Amino acid sequence: MALVLPTMCLNFLNLVVISAILTYLNWQLFLIVLASLPFYWPIIRSSQTKLQNYSKIERKSFGKLTSSIKEKLDGQLIIKVFGKTKYFSNSFSKDEENWSMQATKAGIFQITILNIAFFISYVIPVIILGLGGLLVIRGNMSLGTLIAFFSFVPWIYEPIGIINENLVQLQRVEPLAERFFEILDMPEEEGDGIYLFPEDYDVEYKNISFKYRDEIVLKNINLFFGKNEKVALVGTSGSGKSTMVSLLVRLYDPTNGKILLGNKNIIDYKLQEIREKIKLVRGNEPLFNMTVKENIMLDDEFTEEEFMKAVKKAKVDKFIGLLYEGYDTVVRERGSKLSDGQRQRVAIARALIREPKVLILDEATSGVDSQTEEEIFDELKEYKMTLIIISHRLSTIRKANKVILLKDGEIKGEGVHEELLKNSPIYREIIESQLIVGKFD
Ligand SMILES: Nc1ncnc2c1ncn2[C@@H]1O[C@H](COP(=O)(O)OP(=O)(O)O)[C@@H](O)[C@H]1O
Ligand SMILES: [Mg+2]
Known part of the structure; x- marks a missing residue:
């Protein structure tokens, strides 16, 4: 005026x-x-x-x-x-x-x-x-x-x-x-295969190398993830963990070597089958500006029972009562209404409700408190699915059937936690310097 x-x-x-x-x-x-x-x-x-x-x-x-x-x-x-x-x-x-x-x-x-x-x-x-x-x-x-x-x-x-x-x-x-x-x-559909997801979904990395442009990120990786095994990937930041798991959902294809799924090359499967049965959850993924429920359903048909089961297993139910409109709360842009840990749990529920055969959690619980992460992991152990988890929490790593140690794109050790702790100086060093050790660990 x-x-x-x-x-x-x-x-x-x-x-x-x-x-x-x-x-x-x-x-x-x-x-x-x-x-x-x-x-x-x-x-x-x-x-x-x-x-x-x-x-x-x-x-x-x-x-x-x-x-x-x-x-x-x-x-x-x-x-x-x-x-x-x-x-x-x-x-x-x-x-x-x-x-x-x-x-x-x-x-x-x-x-x-x-x-x-x-x-x-x-x-x-x-x-x-x-x-x-x-x-x-x-x-x-x-x-x-x-x-x-x-x-x-x-x-x-x-x-x-x-x-x-x-x-x-x-x-x-x-x-x-x-x-x-x-x-x-994006022309990502090219190179689509013909096979349906196999009954025996063992995963094998055979002589995998991977380059981003000229930078060698993975060197000669040989690995075996047995069906329904719960495996933890451990390594300092930049060691290639995320790259390794993104090859499994074919966000990239290896520069050399091949990944076998049920003894067939993963690139010979229908891409849609791979994406449906192998779910990758990343901790830094934003949510969409819709309700909690819509973020989980993504317009697919699930029964109320399936929905309740997924939110319970992913421990969404532990915080949903705090939100004024419960599952119908709109999470705002990128999910900013929720905390990191809450957002991550919604993302895990979104994957779980689709009952994948292989679930990859790439620092997907980094914002969740130690105890809740442990609870989620315990729930997931009950599922008939292969679980590959990248986490910095000792409590989780200790519970894995197998720990894989990665350094500078190479595998430096493999075994259960106690074994590695005894035999691998690199592992001991990482455990001492990198891990978040909770109160109860
Ligand atoms: N999209 C990308 N383009 C180019 N280089 C990348 C990309 N993603 C990761 N890298 C590089 O690959 C290496 C391994 O990264 P990453 O797989 O994310 O490791 P981690 O998950 O163990 O921290 C790092 O040196 C990183 O800089
Ligand atoms: Mg990473």
Whole structure:
């Protein structure tokens, strides 16, 4: 308000002065200008408030659209691994449609107003020039007066500039949307195989090496994960743990060697089967801005029983009572309404409800307290599935059937915790320096 008042006074003063000058120069011509103002001013005035409203609505739905795009970019791993491209591109389309409708409305309104305003502000000077010219020819007015008059007239129509400033930029969403579809259309489906998931799903890494560009990350890995075994992967950060497990869901394929699943090369299986039966949960994965329940269901059909079982096993039920609307609480952008540990438990429930044959938890419980992590691990031990867990907690590692020690992309030891502790200096060092040892460990 403090700023608006002086501006308004100034504008008004401007108007009075210019009117006085124009009247002085030639009052007849000024009458013509005056006659146009009843059309011009109301349009400008009403359009400003309306335009602001339109812009506000448009900006809001544009904001929704960009956060919708961002959310899907952030969650692309989940969308890919859960095969949910269609579901999420539908929800994206809705946001896009909504925005483009609002933008079109705002756009049409602006263009109409602008056209009317331009028409008036261009036509009047032409009339003035015509009539004024006539007066000059007849000797009723000097050419100088006409030029002076003519150069003052546009000042009356100044507010037209304000509209221009408010113009909504309609094109800006396109690059974002393009990038979004590019990512969803990644040619990851190539190299799809034919086999269904096997009954005996032993996993074997045979001479696996892997490079990111020129950096060798995994060297000659040979490993065996027996069916339904519970294995812990231990190693300092950067040792290649995450890379190792992402090969198993085929986010990448090995540079050398092969991964056997039930004695067949993993690349010969249908990718969809692999993604359905082998679930990777990463601790830093964001949730989608939907309810807790929707984040778990992802639009698939599960019974209430299946849902309750999954949330119980993943210990979501331990904190859900704290949320005002329970499972129907919307978790906000990236799941920011929840703590890290809560978010991670929802992500685990999302994987569990789909009863995978192999579950990989890549620091998926890093934000969960020691005791709850232990409880989750105990629950998971009861499942008939292979569990590969990357964790920094001694309590979890100790309970694994087998610990695999990774350093600089190589396997430096394999066995149960006590064995490694006895035989491997590297293991002892990691245990001493890297692990979070809880109160009860
Ligand atoms: N997407 C990537 N592109 C390039 N290099 C990567 C990528 N992900 C990981 N790396 C590199 O690979 C090595 C192993 O990383 P990672 O598998 O994440 O180890 P860990 O999970 O044990 O911390 C690191 O040197 C890391 O910088
Ligand atoms: Mg990692």
